Amino acid sequence: MLLIHNICPETGDRLIHRSLTIDEDIPAGSVWIDLLNPTAGEDKKVETHLGISIPTREEMHDLEPSEIIYTENGAHYMTARVICHSDTVVPRLADVTFILTEKALVTVRYDEPGAFGIFLNRIAKPGGCSPQPAAVIEGLIESIVDRAAEVLRGVGDRIDEASRRVFEGKSSAVEQNGAYQSVIRKIGQYEHIISNVRESMVSVERVLLFLSANFKRPTKAASGFTPEWRTSVRDVQAIEEHATFISSKLSFMLQATLGLVGLEQNKIIKLFSVVAVVLMPPTLIASIYGMNFKAMPELEWAHGYPMALAMMVVFAILPYLFFRWKKWL
Structure with a gap:
């Protein structure tokens, strides 16, 4: 044009x-x-x-x-x-x-x-x-x-x-x-x-x-x-x-x-780390009492099952309270 x-x-x-x-x-x-x-x-x-x-x-x-x-x-x-x-x-x-x-x-x-x-x-x-x-x-x-x-x-x-x-x-x-x-x-x-x-x-x-x-x-x-x-x-x-x-x-x-x-992203990774640490002690207790050896004295305890549950709860709460005290959460 x-x-x-x-x-x-x-x-x-x-x-x-x-x-x-x-x-x-x-x-x-x-x-x-x-x-x-x-x-x-x-x-x-x-x-x-x-x-x-x-x-x-x-x-x-x-x-x-x-x-x-x-x-x-x-x-x-x-x-x-x-x-x-x-x-x-x-x-x-x-x-x-x-x-x-x-x-x-x-x-x-x-x-x-x-x-x-x-x-x-x-x-x-x-x-x-x-x-x-x-x-x-x-x-x-x-x-x-x-x-x-x-x-x-x-x-x-x-x-x-x-x-x-x-x-x-x-x-x-x-x-x-x-x-x-x-x-x-x-x-x-x-x-x-x-x-x-x-x-x-x-x-x-x-x-x-x-x-x-x-x-x-x-x-x-x-x-x-x-x-x-x-x-x-x-x-x-x-x-x-x-x-x-x-x-x-x-x-x-x-x-x-x-x-x-x-x-x-760091917040997400930190959350996963905390969850893993909190669940570690209960997992250890559950692993121990989940073994099927014949000679386990705890198998004969009348209150062994609720005791194991209570231990798992307590050892899950303690790391959480420690993280809160350190202000990591």
Whole structure:
């Protein structure tokens, strides 16, 4: 799909977007050209219009920085990993390539990150975005950073809720409800989201540093807009630090939860040990008087049977009272 964004002819202070068919020419003055799951024909159309080359999906996924961030024929090529489907249990990262030229900004993507929808709603309003390629990429990156911050905040809230569920409730009730297993499973999911956010912000920071070092800033008199890449870099670094803090908090929660699981298991083992010790003397007495030797004087006792029962009861109670005295129970 090929989406174009032009300056609104009526107001001139916002961008309007529409889809373009393969038979239509790209209008002159298009500020932003968005390629969503592009076909070979749509790639060719944009290449002809701007005199650039559109990277393939395989090239966008390259791990070498020199292959995803570079300048060619006056156009700046930058690929970042953007968190996508953050409202699902296991979000994923989508590769997005930004191609910044003097005429227009081109974005190439094969997924629909939520940040793009947020930015599209923003530019549709008057004054939402300055109608210039540099302003568009700055606004897109700002939306990506804001979306990452929202995802982290949501994860932090869910971690706090899980913590209260584990640490504020009675351990026996929590264990019976299976909360420990559920929390450990969720911790893995939350750590996956946090690592995705951190990886996304690292790639975005690399893009911002490249822009601040290579993008020629126009004067305000000439364009009326000067991008502030350093401010965005500070925002990204703040999110990275916050992600590190949440990750450490998650690590503590995992260790604490495993510690509580260990305590519950120790209680069960201790109970079995106490029962075994309590039943040991009665078992010994029953074993002795259960032997069938002929010469056993106790066999002739009239009160031998109740005496054996009484001894078993007494020697079962004594270890129990000793454990209670030692406060082992």
